[in-house]
Amino acid sequence: MCLNFSLNGSNHLLLSLTSMVHNASFKTDVCPVGARNCSRSCGSSGAVTGAGGGNSDVQWCFSQVKGAIDDDVAEADIISTVEFNHSGELLATGDKGGRVVIFQQEPESKNQPQCRGEYNVYSTFQSHEPEFDYLKSLEIEEKINKIRWLPQKNAAQFLLSTNDKTIKLWKISERDKRPEGYNLKEEDGRYRDLNTVTTLRVPVFKPMDLMVEASPRRVFSNAHTYHINSISVNSDCETYLSADDLRINLWNLEINDRSFNIVDIKPANMEELTEVITAAEFHPNQCNTFVYSSSKGTIRLCDMRASALCDKHAKQFEEPEDPNNRSFFSEIISSISDVKFSHSGRYMMTRDYLSVKIWDLNMESRPVETYQVHEYLRSKLCSLYENDCIFDKFECCWNGNDSVVMTGSYNNFFRMFDRGYRQDVTLEASRENSKPRSVLKPRKVSTGGKRKKDEISVDSLDFNKKILHTAWHPLDNIIAVATTNNLYIFQEKLN
Amino acid sequence: MECAFDAQNLISISLMKIQSSRTQRGGIKLHKNLLVTYVLRNARQFYVSKNLSQTQRTHQYEDVAAVRERQDYFELPGSLTELADDFYCNFTGVESDTWHCGAHQHNGQPAEVAHQDASACAMLSPSDADLMVSEACWSCADKSPWELPIPNAQANQKTVLDLDTHVVTTVTNGYFHSDCCAPSKQLQGAQCYAKKRKVDTSYHIVDPEFYLPDFGPVPCKRMRTDDELHSDSDQLDSTNISNLISVLGSGGLSEFVSWQQTDLEQIFAAQTICLKHTLLTGSGWTRAIEAF
Numbered sequence: 001m002c003l004n005f006s007l008n009g010s011n012h013l014l015l016s017l018t019s020m021v022h023n024a025s026f027k028t029d030v031c032p033v034g035a036r037n038c039s040r041s042c043g044s045s046g047a048v049t050g051a052g053g054g055n056s057d058v059q060w061c062f063s064q065v066k067g068a069i070d071d072d073v074a075e076a077d078i079i080s081t082v083e084f085n086h087s088g089e090l091l092a093t094g095d096k097g098g099r100v101v102i103f104q105q106e107p108e109s110k111n112q113p114q115c116r117g118e119y120n121v122y123s124t125f126q127s128h129e130p131e132f133d134y135l136k137s138l139e140i141e142e143k144i145n146k147i148r149w150l151p152q153k154n155a156a157q158f159l160l161s162t163n164d165k166t167i168k169l170w171k172i173s174e175r176d177k178r179p180e181g182y183n184l185k186e187e188d189g190r191y192r193d194l195n196t197v198t199t200l201r202v203p204v205f206k207p208m209d210l211m212v213e214a215s216p217r218r219v220f221s222n223a224h225t226y227h228i229n230s231i232s233v234n235s236d237c238e239t240y241l242s243a244d245d246l247r248i249n250l251w252n253l254e255i256n257d258r259s260f261n262i263v264d265i266k267p268a269n270m271e272e273l274t275e276v277i278t279a280a281e282f283h284p285n286q287c288n289t290f291v292y293s294s295s296k297g298t299i300r301l302c303d304m305r306a307s308a309l310c311d312k313h314a315k316q317f318e319e320p321e322d323p324n325n326r327s328f329f330s331e332i333i334s335s336i337s338d339v340k341f342s343h344s345g346r347y348m349m350t351r352d353y354l355s356v357k358i359w360d361l362n363m364e365s366r367p368v369e370t371y372q373v374h375e376y377l378r379s380k381l382c383s384l385y386e387n388d389c390i391f392d393k394f395e396c397c398w399n400g401n402d403s404v405v406m407t408g409s410y411n412n413f414f415r416m417f418d419r420g421y422r423q424d425v426t427l428e429a430s431r432e433n434s435k436p437r438s439v440l441k442p443r444k445v446s447t448g449g450k451r452k453k454d455e456i457s458v459d460s461l462d463f464n465k466k467i468l469h470t471a472w473h474p475l476d477n478i479i480a481v482a483t484t485n486n487l488y489i490f491q492e493k494l495n
Numbered sequence: 496m497e498c499a500f501d502a503q504n505l506i507s508i509s510l511m512k513i514q515s516s517r518t519q520r521g522g523i524k525l526h527k528n529l530l531v532t533y534v535l536r537n538a539r540q541f542y543v544s545k546n547l548s549q550t551q552r553t554h555q556y557e558d559v560a561a562v563r564e565r566q567d568y569f570e571l572p573g574s575l576t577e578l579a580d581d582f583y584c585n586f587t588g589v590e591s592d593t594w595h596c597g598a599h600q601h602n603g604q605p606a607e608v609a610h611q612d613a614s615a616c617a618m619l620s621p622s623d624a625d626l627m628v629s630e631a632c633w634s635c636a637d638k639s640p641w642e643l644p645i646p647n648a649q650a651n652q653k654t655v656l657d658l659d660t661h662v663v664t665t666v667t668n669g670y671f672h673s674d675c676c677a678p679s680k681q682l683q684g685a686q687c688y689a690k691k692r693k694v695d696t697s698y699h700i701v702d703p704e705f706y707l708p709d710f711g712p713v714p715c716k717r718m719r720t721d722d723e724l725h726s727d728s729d730q731l732d733s734t735n736i737s738n739l740i741s742v743l744g745s746g747g748l749s750e751f752v753s754w755q756q757t758d759l760e761q762i763f764a765a766q767t768i769c770l771k772h773t774l775l776t777g778s779g780w781t782r783a784i785e786a787f
Contacts, residue, residue, distance in 0.1 A: 141521035164521060226525055245525045276526045295526055328505055328541070331533035335526075382501065385534065386508055391527050 059493040060440045067486035079482040085149040088473040094144025098128040125214040128163040164227040169218040177205040218256045230280045236287040243280035285345045297334035319366045329381045337393035342402040351396040371417040376447045408467030429488040502538040509535045
């Protein structure tokens with residue numbers, strides 16, 4: 001579709017129509033209670049096929065681990081983002097060295113129909129290089145902050161990767177045939193002596209070893225003064241947003257020399273700055289709606305149809321602070337590090353330092369569910385501030401049918417919260433539990449005085465081993481969990 | 496509930512974080528530094544309100560809450576003079592490991608009180624303030640040519656701290672004088688640094704207002720190692736508050752130590768504290784923000 005891209009009302013209508021076509025198959029709303037046949041008025045029909053039911057059914061086993069074994073971590077290998085594509089067949093990781101590694105799931109083998117396919121390296125490429133801004137005398141890190149996949153439209157795959165300043169659109173395509181039999185050229189490319197050409201032949205495609213090529217199709221640069229923290233592809237598949245500390249820009253995927261600023265919270269006087277944008281995401285179904293979270297613990301939902309500049313939010317989600325928990329670090333721990341819409345689009349999840357909160361988009365006053373990730377750290381905030389751990393930005397993710405949410409913690413622990421069964425579990429990603437198909441044993445942190453056997457005390461936790469990035473396969477119970485420099489893949493135990 | 500000592504500790508840690516972020520790869524992280532300034536603000540509010548609550552017998556968190564309610568409008572109960580004296584007191588008499596205040600004898604308390612009891616200074620009635628001032632530097636009275644910093648007595652006087660050397664100096668009308676009560680260990684060093692500064696005033700002085708010395712990559716010697724920190728922790732107590740002032744510049748917190756009467760009044764009319772790093776001459780910190 002050829003759109004003269006401009007942000008006015010009529011084009012928004014056009015975009016809405018486009019999204020309706022695209023989202024004809026959007027997922028049914030899932031009953032938050034997890035009931036198969038919900039008699040309540042929410043009207044949902046039950047779980048989406050493919051994803052498991054409540055957490056009580058699911059046991060997780062180790063599947064694979066990717067990355068270096070030795071404990072000496074090279075800084076460039078530190079994983080900075082993990083993302084499944086929309087089908088779950090591809091899993092992309094970005095690291096601090098600016099590289100993107102894509103894993104592809106092997107098709108299920110007929111020998112072992114129970115075992116879901118393994119993920120093997122599909123493509124590796126250098127997405128971003130370190131740059132130097134001469135005007136400001138600043139080095140721009142090549143670390144990949146976020147990767148987002150575009151929905152697949154043809155044989156090729158597309159993803160957006162971003163560092164602090166520049167977003168790139170990459171095309172990943174396969175080549176398994178090549179033309180042979182040119183008349184004027186030899187196979188190696190040298191031109192033939194024309195005198196030797198006596199007959200003509202038609203070049204034909206011959207099979208070759210599969211080659212996966214990644215090529216940058218667009219580079220979106222010079223639109224962000226501050227550090228980009230989020231990118232999000234719109235459900236219209238034509239636009240995407242990028243957010244830095246103070247501004248959010250809207251791009252068209254085809255046009256890289258122009259972007260529209262849709263949110264600007266920079267105060268006229270920088271001395272009056274009180275909050276920054278920490279994450280932003282488009283609604284999964286409504287192409288006019290997006291949310292952004294702030295360092296003050298608020299989430300603002302904006303409607304792009306209302307005005308070109310979305311400084312006035314349509315909704316603001318905020319929970320009043322508990323005065324009993326007031327401390328020097330209250331502002332830090334209430335800062336939201338990640339915001340994710342549920343697949344249904346009815347809920348959104350936020351992660352702050354100590355908890356995960358689920359919000360109903362229809363209720364702004366408080367979250368509908370709150371889960372404590374590691375409340376035992378509340379008394380340790382002072383030392384966590386000293387060693388900078390309190391600034392760690394944990395991400396969170398939903399499972400395919402929005403019944404379970406997952407987030408990371410320290411000591412290579414990660415936590416899952418089953419919303420329906422009201423259960424939670426702590427698991428560990430470590431090489432010790434890395435026997436193929438070995439079931440992960442739930443872990444427990446002892447908070448009281450007496451430490452039971454198999455429990456680990458708070459003081460023994462290794463705060464250098466943190467799981468910041470996790471991803472859940474959109475359709476299956478397969479999860480990807482990133483420790484500092486390793487990527488663990490766990491699968492549901494199947495009988 | 497953290498005690499006053501933790502508040503001081505937090506303040507010094509926060510300042511070091513801000514300082515080290517200036518040389519971090521990738522540029523200053525706005526988000527992290529904003530959060531650090533919140534900690535600074537909270538620690539300072541706690542410290543101040545704790546001191547004042549002992550005089551006013553109000554619950555300290557009420558004070559803090561009241562302050563917060565006003566949308567970061569910074570208002571302090573208590574008299575200007577008391578506040579000035581409190582901090583001035585903390586700057587002087589750093590000969591022992593205490594917030595030694597020469598006027599402690601006046602209260603009948605032992606001279607060597609723990610630093611938490613710096614609040615004792617605030618307990619002095621305003622009329623004693625001047626007395627305290629002149630007593631505070633009694634030990635240095637002989638040390639000419641050092642000038643005694645006297646609050647409210649002169650215009651255009653500011654106390655500054657060199658983050659390189661941790662030397663407290665007083666700027667009067669654009670000239671640096673090393674504070675007579677700088678830590679004795681560093682006195683020699685202070686002397687020579689002060690002299691350096693006097694020679695080099697053209698580099699430093701553009702405005703009588705306090706500013707941070709500009710630096711590019713931070714030389715190793717500026718950052719104290721952990722070992723040094725532990726051994727000097729006592730001396731750092733007073734300089735840490737100085738650090739607080741220096742790094743935050745002419746906005747918000749630094750106005751605490753402005754001995755100009757008008758500036759002290761400005762504290763009460765001050766805007767939000769956060770990220771007011773607009774040092775008038777434009778330090779590297781400010782430039783990094785403003786340049787964006």
